[in-house]
Protein backbone atom coordinates (compact mmCIF):
# COMPACT_ATOMS: atom_id res chain seq x y z
CA UNK A 1 0.00 0.00 0.00
CA UNK A 2 1.29 3.46 -0.89
CA UNK A 3 1.66 6.13 1.70
CA UNK A 4 -1.13 8.65 1.17
CA UNK A 5 -0.23 12.25 0.42
CA UNK A 6 -1.91 14.75 2.68
CA UNK A 7 -3.68 17.13 0.31
CA UNK A 8 -7.29 16.00 0.70
CA UNK A 9 -6.79 14.15 3.95
CA UNK A 10 -8.41 11.18 5.59
CA UNK A 11 -12.17 10.72 5.76
CA UNK A 12 -13.86 8.33 8.12
CA UNK A 13 -17.49 7.37 7.55
CA UNK A 14 -19.20 6.42 10.81
CA UNK A 15 -18.48 8.17 14.11
CA UNK A 16 -18.81 5.09 16.33
CA UNK A 17 -16.32 2.90 18.17
CA UNK A 18 -14.32 1.90 15.08
CA UNK A 19 -14.42 5.34 13.45
CA UNK A 20 -13.16 7.17 16.54
CA UNK A 21 -10.37 4.62 17.04
CA UNK A 22 -9.29 4.95 13.42
CA UNK A 23 -9.25 8.75 13.60
CA UNK A 24 -7.21 8.80 16.78
CA UNK A 25 -4.85 6.10 15.53
CA UNK A 26 -4.18 8.13 12.38
CA UNK A 27 -3.06 11.00 14.59
CA UNK A 28 -1.07 8.90 17.03
CA UNK A 29 0.49 7.18 14.01
CA UNK A 30 1.90 10.53 12.92
CA UNK A 31 -0.51 11.56 10.16
CA UNK A 32 -0.39 15.34 9.91
CA UNK A 33 -3.05 16.08 7.26
CA UNK A 34 -6.76 16.74 7.80
CA UNK A 35 -8.78 13.97 9.52
CA UNK A 36 -12.58 14.23 9.35
CA UNK A 37 -15.06 11.97 11.10
CA UNK A 38 -18.49 11.90 9.44
CA UNK A 39 -21.46 10.50 11.37
CA UNK A 40 -25.13 10.46 10.46
CA UNK A 41 -26.46 10.45 14.02
CA UNK A 42 -27.34 13.74 15.71
CA UNK A 43 -25.26 12.71 18.73
CA UNK A 44 -21.48 12.78 18.85
CA UNK A 45 -19.64 9.48 19.42
CA UNK A 46 -21.11 7.52 22.34
CA UNK A 47 -20.80 4.09 23.97
CA UNK A 48 -23.50 1.62 22.84
CA UNK A 49 -23.12 -1.12 25.50
CA UNK A 50 -24.89 0.87 28.29
CA UNK A 51 -27.93 1.35 26.03
CA UNK A 52 -29.32 -2.07 27.00
CA UNK A 53 -27.93 -1.94 30.54
CA UNK A 54 -27.34 1.05 32.87
CA UNK A 55 -28.71 3.69 30.48
CA UNK A 56 -31.93 1.77 29.82
CA UNK A 57 -32.26 1.13 33.57
CA UNK A 58 -31.95 4.88 34.22
CA UNK A 59 -28.78 4.28 36.22
CA UNK A 60 -26.29 6.20 34.05
CA UNK A 61 -25.73 9.92 33.42
CA UNK A 62 -25.70 11.22 29.85
CA UNK A 63 -22.05 12.20 30.33
CA UNK A 64 -21.15 8.55 30.93
CA UNK A 65 -22.35 7.65 27.43
CA UNK A 66 -20.04 10.13 25.74
CA UNK A 67 -17.09 8.43 24.06
CA UNK A 68 -15.36 11.61 22.81
CA UNK A 69 -16.66 15.17 22.70
CA UNK A 70 -16.19 17.28 19.58
CA UNK A 71 -13.82 19.44 21.64
CA UNK A 72 -11.69 16.47 22.72
CA UNK A 73 -11.45 15.37 19.09
CA UNK A 74 -10.66 18.92 17.96
CA UNK A 75 -7.76 19.02 20.41
CA UNK A 76 -6.32 16.09 18.45
CA UNK A 77 -6.90 17.88 15.19
CA UNK A 78 -9.87 15.69 14.26
CA UNK A 79 -12.92 17.39 12.80
CA UNK A 80 -16.23 15.82 13.83
CA UNK A 81 -19.24 16.35 11.59
CA UNK A 82 -22.38 14.88 13.15
CA UNK A 83 -25.80 14.57 11.48
CA UNK A 84 -24.14 14.10 8.09
CA UNK A 85 -25.07 11.10 5.94
CA UNK A 86 -22.68 9.88 3.27
CA UNK A 87 -24.74 8.97 0.23
CA UNK A 88 -22.26 7.54 -2.22
CA UNK A 89 -18.64 6.73 -2.83
CA UNK A 90 -16.80 7.36 -6.11
CA UNK A 91 -13.64 5.28 -5.84
CA UNK A 92 -12.18 6.36 -9.18
CA UNK A 93 -12.37 10.05 -8.25
CA UNK A 94 -11.71 9.38 -4.52
CA UNK A 95 -14.77 11.38 -3.55
CA UNK A 96 -17.71 11.04 -1.20
CA UNK A 97 -21.10 12.60 -1.89
CA UNK A 98 -23.08 13.64 1.17
CA UNK A 99 -26.87 13.66 1.51
CA UNK A 100 -26.86 17.48 1.28
CA UNK A 101 -25.26 17.22 -2.16
CA UNK A 102 -21.79 18.38 -1.13
CA UNK A 103 -18.72 16.44 -2.21
CA UNK A 104 -15.58 15.65 -0.21
CA UNK A 105 -12.30 14.41 -1.66
CA UNK A 106 -10.09 11.95 0.20
CA UNK A 107 -6.61 10.53 0.05
CA UNK A 108 -7.53 7.71 2.39
CA UNK A 109 -10.93 6.48 3.53
CA UNK A 110 -12.09 4.36 6.46
CA UNK A 111 -15.55 2.82 6.25
CA UNK A 112 -16.81 2.31 9.81
CA UNK A 113 -20.55 2.32 9.18
CA UNK A 114 -21.54 -0.28 11.78
CA UNK A 115 -24.65 -2.41 11.55
CA UNK A 116 -28.40 -2.11 11.87
CA UNK A 117 -30.79 -4.39 13.75
CA UNK A 118 -32.51 -7.08 11.72
CA UNK A 119 -36.29 -6.60 11.45
CA UNK A 120 -38.91 -9.29 11.86
CA UNK A 121 -40.44 -10.31 8.54
CA UNK A 122 -43.95 -10.77 9.97
CA UNK A 123 -47.32 -9.04 9.76
CA UNK A 124 -47.38 -6.29 12.37
CA UNK A 125 -43.59 -6.00 12.59
CA UNK A 126 -43.71 -2.24 11.96
CA UNK A 127 -46.55 -1.55 14.43
CA UNK A 128 -46.28 1.17 17.08
CA UNK A 129 -44.72 -0.36 20.18
CA UNK A 130 -42.36 -2.68 18.30
CA UNK A 131 -38.84 -1.61 19.29
CA UNK A 132 -35.40 -2.26 17.83
CA UNK A 133 -32.30 -1.27 19.77
CA UNK A 134 -29.14 0.06 18.19
CA UNK A 135 -28.73 3.75 18.92
CA UNK A 136 -29.34 6.24 21.65
CA UNK A 137 -32.66 7.39 20.17
CA UNK A 138 -33.85 3.75 20.10
CA UNK A 139 -32.85 3.33 23.75
CA UNK A 140 -34.65 6.51 24.80
CA UNK A 141 -37.82 5.43 22.97
CA UNK A 142 -37.59 1.98 24.57
CA UNK A 143 -37.05 3.47 28.05
CA UNK A 144 -40.18 5.60 27.59
CA UNK A 145 -42.09 2.52 26.40
CA UNK A 146 -40.97 0.51 29.44
CA UNK A 147 -42.05 3.33 31.75
CA UNK A 148 -45.49 3.38 30.10
CA UNK A 149 -45.74 -0.42 30.50
CA UNK A 150 -44.82 -0.11 34.18
CA UNK A 151 -47.57 2.46 34.64
CA UNK A 152 -50.20 0.30 32.88
CA UNK A 153 -48.79 -2.94 34.33
CA UNK A 154 -48.54 -4.19 30.76
CA UNK A 155 -46.19 -7.09 29.98
CA UNK A 156 -43.11 -6.85 27.78
CA UNK A 157 -42.36 -9.44 25.09
CA UNK A 158 -38.75 -9.81 23.94
CA UNK A 159 -38.29 -11.57 20.61
CA UNK A 160 -34.83 -13.13 20.48
CA UNK A 161 -32.81 -14.81 23.23
CA UNK A 162 -29.46 -13.33 22.20
CA UNK A 163 -27.33 -10.85 24.11
CA UNK A 164 -29.39 -7.71 23.39
CA UNK A 165 -32.74 -9.40 24.06
CA UNK A 166 -31.54 -10.92 27.34
CA UNK A 167 -29.94 -7.71 28.57
CA UNK A 168 -33.18 -5.83 27.87
CA UNK A 169 -35.16 -8.61 29.59
CA UNK A 170 -32.93 -8.32 32.68
CA UNK A 171 -33.29 -4.53 32.73
CA UNK A 172 -37.07 -4.75 32.35
CA UNK A 173 -37.27 -7.26 35.20
CA UNK A 174 -35.20 -4.90 37.37
CA UNK A 175 -37.96 -2.36 36.76
CA UNK A 176 -40.53 -4.90 37.94
CA UNK A 177 -42.11 -5.53 34.55
CA UNK A 178 -43.55 -8.89 33.51
CA UNK A 179 -41.25 -10.20 30.75
CA UNK A 180 -41.57 -13.05 28.27
CA UNK A 181 -38.63 -13.98 26.04
CA UNK A 182 -39.49 -15.84 22.82
CA UNK A 183 -36.58 -17.61 21.13
CA UNK A 184 -36.79 -19.55 17.86
CA UNK A 185 -33.85 -21.85 18.67
CA UNK A 186 -33.98 -24.62 21.26
CA UNK A 187 -31.61 -22.70 23.57
CA UNK A 188 -30.49 -19.18 24.49
CA UNK A 189 -27.33 -17.55 23.12
CA UNK A 190 -26.94 -20.57 20.89
CA UNK A 191 -24.39 -19.08 18.51
CA UNK A 192 -22.20 -17.91 21.35
CA UNK A 193 -22.28 -20.38 24.23
CA UNK A 194 -21.93 -24.10 24.87
CA UNK A 195 -25.21 -25.83 25.75
CA UNK A 196 -24.44 -26.11 29.49
CA UNK A 197 -23.89 -22.36 29.78
CA UNK A 198 -27.01 -21.65 27.68
CA UNK A 199 -28.96 -23.74 30.17
CA UNK A 200 -27.38 -21.86 33.07
CA UNK A 201 -28.52 -18.53 31.56
CA UNK A 202 -32.01 -19.93 30.99
CA UNK A 203 -32.15 -20.88 34.70
CA UNK A 204 -30.84 -17.44 35.68
CA UNK A 205 -33.61 -15.66 33.75
CA UNK A 206 -36.31 -18.02 35.01
CA UNK A 207 -35.07 -17.49 38.58
CA UNK A 208 -35.54 -13.75 38.01
CA UNK A 209 -39.12 -14.31 36.91
CA UNK A 210 -38.74 -14.22 33.12
CA UNK A 211 -41.12 -16.47 31.21
CA UNK A 212 -38.89 -18.20 28.71
CA UNK A 213 -40.28 -19.89 25.60
CA UNK A 214 -37.78 -21.74 23.42
CA UNK A 215 -38.28 -23.19 19.93
CA UNK A 216 -41.04 -20.72 19.14
CA UNK A 217 -41.98 -20.03 15.49
CA UNK A 218 -43.69 -16.64 15.30
CA UNK A 219 -46.63 -15.94 12.99
CA UNK A 220 -47.57 -12.31 13.59
CA UNK A 221 -47.65 -9.34 15.87
CA UNK A 222 -51.30 -8.62 16.61
CA UNK A 223 -52.25 -4.95 16.47
CA UNK A 224 -55.11 -2.73 17.52
CA UNK A 225 -55.30 0.70 15.90
CA UNK A 226 -51.77 0.27 14.64
CA UNK A 227 -50.32 -0.61 18.05
CA UNK A 228 -48.79 -3.97 19.03
CA UNK A 229 -50.99 -5.76 21.57
CA UNK A 230 -49.83 -9.39 21.37
CA UNK A 231 -47.31 -11.69 19.74
CA UNK A 232 -48.76 -14.81 18.12
CA UNK A 233 -46.89 -18.06 17.39
CA UNK A 234 -47.65 -20.31 14.43
CA UNK A 235 -48.98 -22.98 16.84
CA UNK A 236 -51.66 -20.51 17.98
CA UNK A 237 -50.13 -19.49 21.33
CA UNK A 238 -50.40 -15.79 21.99
CA UNK A 239 -48.58 -13.47 24.43
CA UNK A 240 -50.29 -10.16 25.19
CA UNK A 241 -47.91 -7.21 25.39
CA UNK A 242 -47.58 -3.51 26.09
CA UNK A 243 -44.52 -3.46 23.88
CA UNK A 244 -42.28 -5.80 21.88
CA UNK A 245 -38.49 -5.62 21.74
CA UNK A 246 -36.94 -7.35 18.74
CA UNK A 247 -33.35 -8.54 19.23
CA UNK A 248 -32.70 -10.99 16.41
CA UNK A 249 -29.25 -9.90 15.31
CA UNK A 250 -27.87 -7.25 13.00
CA UNK A 251 -27.04 -6.71 9.35
CA UNK A 252 -23.81 -5.01 8.39
CA UNK A 253 -24.28 -1.51 6.96
CA UNK A 254 -22.24 -2.26 3.86
CA UNK A 255 -24.43 -0.68 1.17
CA UNK A 256 -22.08 2.26 0.53
CA UNK A 257 -19.20 -0.13 -0.08
CA UNK A 258 -21.29 -2.57 -2.13
CA UNK A 259 -22.62 0.18 -4.42
CA UNK A 260 -19.02 1.30 -4.99
CA UNK A 261 -18.05 -2.21 -6.11
CA UNK A 262 -16.12 -3.32 -3.03
CA UNK A 263 -16.46 -7.02 -2.18
CA UNK A 264 -19.19 -7.56 0.41
CA UNK A 265 -20.41 -10.87 1.86
CA UNK A 266 -22.67 -10.08 4.82
CA UNK A 267 -20.21 -7.23 5.49
CA UNK A 268 -17.36 -5.42 3.77
CA UNK A 269 -14.68 -8.02 3.13
CA UNK A 270 -11.34 -7.03 4.68
CA UNK A 271 -8.10 -8.88 5.31
CA UNK A 272 -6.62 -9.22 8.79
CA UNK A 273 -5.06 -5.75 8.38
CA UNK A 274 -8.53 -4.19 7.77
CA UNK A 275 -7.73 -3.54 4.10
CA UNK A 276 -10.30 -3.75 1.32
CA UNK A 277 -9.19 -4.49 -2.23
CA UNK A 278 -8.95 -0.72 -2.83
CA UNK A 279 -5.58 0.47 -1.46
CA UNK A 280 -7.09 3.84 -0.48
CA UNK A 281 -9.93 2.27 1.53
CA UNK A 282 -9.86 0.39 4.83
CA UNK A 283 -12.89 -0.75 6.81
CA UNK A 284 -13.44 -1.54 10.47
CA UNK A 285 -15.97 -2.70 13.03
CA UNK A 286 -19.46 -4.14 12.71
CA UNK A 287 -19.67 -3.30 8.98
CA UNK A 288 -16.88 -5.75 8.13
CA UNK A 289 -16.27 -9.44 7.68
CA UNK A 290 -12.68 -10.65 7.94
CA UNK A 291 -11.13 -13.07 5.43
CA UNK A 292 -8.94 -15.49 7.38
CA UNK A 293 -5.84 -17.25 6.12
CA UNK A 294 -7.83 -20.44 5.36
CA UNK A 295 -10.26 -18.44 3.19
CA UNK A 296 -13.14 -18.55 5.65
CA UNK A 297 -14.95 -15.40 6.76
CA UNK A 298 -15.14 -14.22 10.36
CA UNK A 299 -17.79 -11.76 11.51
CA UNK A 300 -17.44 -10.23 14.96
CA UNK A 301 -19.69 -7.62 16.54
CA UNK A 302 -17.97 -6.27 19.64
CA UNK A 303 -16.29 -3.24 21.12
CA UNK A 304 -12.97 -5.09 21.12
CA UNK A 305 -13.22 -5.93 17.42
CA UNK A 306 -14.21 -2.36 16.46
CA UNK A 307 -11.35 -0.93 18.53
CA UNK A 308 -8.67 -3.24 17.18
CA UNK A 309 -9.82 -3.06 13.56
CA UNK A 310 -10.05 0.73 13.81
CA UNK A 311 -6.38 0.80 14.75
CA UNK A 312 -5.51 -1.65 11.96
CA UNK A 313 -7.41 0.49 9.43
CA UNK A 314 -5.37 3.56 10.38
CA UNK A 315 -2.11 1.61 10.20
CA UNK A 316 -3.03 0.31 6.75
CA UNK A 317 -3.74 3.80 5.40
CA UNK A 318 -0.46 5.02 6.89
CA UNK A 319 1.35 2.40 4.82
CA UNK A 320 2.29 0.32 7.88
CA UNK A 321 -0.19 -2.55 7.74
CA UNK A 322 -0.36 -4.73 10.82
CA UNK A 323 -2.66 -7.66 11.47
CA UNK A 324 -5.42 -7.71 14.07
CA UNK A 325 -3.56 -8.59 17.26
CA UNK A 326 -4.72 -10.33 20.37
CA UNK A 327 -7.46 -12.69 21.40
CA UNK A 328 -10.99 -11.48 20.60
CA UNK A 329 -13.08 -10.77 23.70
CA UNK A 330 -16.61 -9.77 24.59
CA UNK A 331 -18.79 -9.17 27.63
CA UNK A 332 -22.46 -9.01 28.58
CA UNK A 333 -24.12 -7.90 31.84
CA UNK A 334 -27.36 -9.54 32.93
CA UNK A 335 -28.71 -8.89 36.47
CA UNK A 336 -25.66 -9.04 38.74
CA UNK A 337 -23.78 -11.42 36.44
CA UNK A 338 -20.99 -10.47 34.07
CA UNK A 339 -20.36 -12.93 31.26
CA UNK A 340 -16.93 -12.49 29.66
CA UNK A 341 -15.76 -14.42 26.64
CA UNK A 342 -12.11 -14.75 25.58
CA UNK A 343 -11.35 -16.36 22.23
CA UNK A 344 -13.67 -18.06 19.76
CA UNK A 345 -15.12 -21.44 20.62
CA UNK A 346 -16.26 -22.45 17.11
CA UNK A 347 -15.01 -25.95 16.42
CA UNK A 348 -14.56 -26.89 20.08
CA UNK A 349 -14.92 -30.61 20.82
CA UNK A 350 -14.69 -30.39 24.61
CA UNK A 351 -16.27 -27.94 27.07
CA UNK A 352 -14.74 -28.16 30.54
CA UNK A 353 -16.43 -26.52 33.55
CA UNK A 354 -14.14 -24.98 36.17
CA UNK A 355 -15.74 -24.18 39.49
CA UNK A 356 -19.22 -24.80 40.77
CA UNK A 357 -22.05 -23.41 38.64
CA UNK A 358 -24.10 -22.87 41.79
CA UNK A 359 -21.33 -20.64 43.18
CA UNK A 360 -21.07 -16.92 42.53
CA UNK A 361 -18.36 -17.34 39.89
CA UNK A 362 -17.25 -20.11 37.54
CA UNK A 363 -15.97 -20.65 34.01
CA UNK A 364 -16.09 -22.91 30.98
CA UNK A 365 -12.91 -23.82 29.08
CA UNK A 366 -13.31 -24.87 25.45
CA UNK A 367 -10.83 -27.15 23.70
CA UNK A 368 -10.24 -28.61 20.27
CA UNK A 369 -8.00 -31.66 20.12
CA UNK A 370 -6.73 -30.81 23.60
CA UNK A 371 -5.77 -27.18 22.75
CA UNK A 372 -7.47 -24.24 24.43
CA UNK A 373 -9.73 -22.25 22.06
CA UNK A 374 -11.82 -20.03 24.30
CA UNK A 375 -12.93 -19.39 27.86
CA UNK A 376 -16.29 -18.13 29.13
CA UNK A 377 -16.31 -16.75 32.66
CA UNK A 378 -19.19 -15.64 34.86
CA UNK A 379 -18.33 -13.06 37.53
CA UNK A 380 -14.66 -14.06 37.26
CA UNK A 381 -12.86 -11.04 35.82
CA UNK A 382 -9.40 -12.15 36.93
CA UNK A 383 -9.82 -15.55 35.29
CA UNK A 384 -11.03 -13.84 32.10
CA UNK A 385 -7.86 -11.73 31.94
CA UNK A 386 -5.74 -14.78 32.69
CA UNK A 387 -7.48 -16.67 29.87
CA UNK A 388 -6.74 -13.84 27.46
CA UNK A 389 -3.08 -13.92 28.45
CA UNK A 390 -2.91 -17.69 27.99
CA UNK A 391 -4.57 -17.47 24.57
CA UNK A 392 -2.37 -14.53 23.51
CA UNK A 393 0.71 -16.50 24.54
CA UNK A 394 -0.50 -19.70 22.84
CA UNK A 395 -0.44 -21.49 26.21
CA UNK A 396 -2.98 -24.18 26.90
CA UNK A 397 -3.78 -25.99 30.12
CA UNK A 398 -4.74 -29.61 29.72
CA UNK A 399 -8.48 -30.19 30.12
CA UNK A 400 -7.69 -31.86 33.46
CA UNK A 401 -5.78 -28.79 34.68
CA UNK A 402 -8.65 -26.52 33.55
CA UNK A 403 -11.16 -28.62 35.48
CA UNK A 404 -9.05 -28.67 38.66
CA UNK A 405 -9.72 -25.50 40.69
CA UNK A 406 -6.74 -26.47 42.86
CA UNK A 407 -4.42 -26.04 39.87
CA UNK A 408 -2.94 -22.52 39.61
CA UNK A 409 -3.31 -21.60 35.93
CA UNK A 410 -0.88 -18.70 36.44
CA UNK A 411 1.94 -21.22 36.53
CA UNK A 412 1.36 -21.80 32.80
CA UNK A 413 2.36 -18.21 32.17
CA UNK A 414 5.37 -18.32 34.43
CA UNK A 415 7.61 -19.77 31.71
CA UNK A 416 6.16 -17.42 29.07
CA UNK A 417 8.19 -14.24 28.93
CA UNK A 418 5.15 -12.17 27.97
CA UNK A 419 3.24 -11.89 31.16
CA UNK A 420 3.27 -11.63 34.89
CA UNK A 421 0.61 -13.53 36.87
CA UNK A 422 -2.74 -11.83 37.05
CA UNK A 423 -3.59 -10.35 40.41
CA UNK A 424 -5.51 -7.47 42.00
CA UNK A 425 -9.07 -6.29 41.87
CA UNK A 426 -10.17 -6.32 38.24
CA UNK A 427 -13.94 -6.39 38.51
Ligand code: FAD
Pocket residue numbers: 013014015016017018019038039040041048049050051052084085086087112113114115133134135164253256284285286287301302303304306329330331332333
Ligand atom coordinates in the same frame (compact mmCIF):
# COMPACT_ATOMS: atom_id res chain seq x y z
P1 FAD B 1 -21.30 1.68 15.33
O1 FAD B 1 -20.99 1.93 16.77
O2 FAD B 1 -22.67 1.20 14.98
O3 FAD B 1 -20.99 3.03 14.53
C1 FAD B 1 -21.28 3.17 13.16
C2 FAD B 1 -21.79 4.57 12.94
O4 FAD B 1 -21.82 4.84 11.53
C3 FAD B 1 -23.23 4.77 13.41
O5 FAD B 1 -23.33 5.94 14.18
C4 FAD B 1 -24.02 4.88 12.10
O6 FAD B 1 -25.19 5.64 12.24
C5 FAD B 1 -22.97 5.56 11.22
N1 FAD B 1 -23.24 5.46 9.76
C6 FAD B 1 -23.66 4.37 9.08
N2 FAD B 1 -23.78 4.65 7.77
C7 FAD B 1 -23.43 5.95 7.62
C8 FAD B 1 -23.35 6.83 6.49
N3 FAD B 1 -23.64 6.41 5.26
N4 FAD B 1 -22.96 8.12 6.70
C9 FAD B 1 -22.63 8.55 7.95
N5 FAD B 1 -22.67 7.76 9.05
C10 FAD B 1 -23.07 6.47 8.88
N6 FAD B 1 -20.30 -5.08 22.48
C11 FAD B 1 -19.55 -5.59 23.49
O7 FAD B 1 -18.38 -5.97 23.24
N7 FAD B 1 -20.08 -5.72 24.75
C12 FAD B 1 -21.32 -5.31 25.07
O8 FAD B 1 -21.76 -5.43 26.21
C13 FAD B 1 -22.13 -4.74 24.03
N8 FAD B 1 -23.38 -4.29 24.29
C14 FAD B 1 -24.11 -3.71 23.29
C15 FAD B 1 -25.37 -3.20 23.58
C16 FAD B 1 -26.12 -2.61 22.57
C17 FAD B 1 -27.50 -2.08 22.88
C18 FAD B 1 -25.61 -2.52 21.25
C19 FAD B 1 -26.42 -1.89 20.16
C20 FAD B 1 -24.36 -3.02 20.96
C21 FAD B 1 -23.59 -3.60 21.97
N9 FAD B 1 -22.31 -4.11 21.72
C22 FAD B 1 -21.56 -4.64 22.73
C23 FAD B 1 -21.76 -4.09 20.36
C24 FAD B 1 -20.85 -2.88 20.15
O9 FAD B 1 -21.45 -1.73 20.67
C25 FAD B 1 -20.59 -2.74 18.65
O10 FAD B 1 -19.94 -3.92 18.23
C26 FAD B 1 -19.73 -1.52 18.35
O11 FAD B 1 -20.38 -0.35 18.74
C27 FAD B 1 -19.44 -1.46 16.85
O12 FAD B 1 -18.81 -0.26 16.56
P2 FAD B 1 -18.78 0.30 15.06
O13 FAD B 1 -18.00 1.57 15.12
O14 FAD B 1 -18.39 -0.75 14.12
O15 FAD B 1 -20.30 0.61 14.70
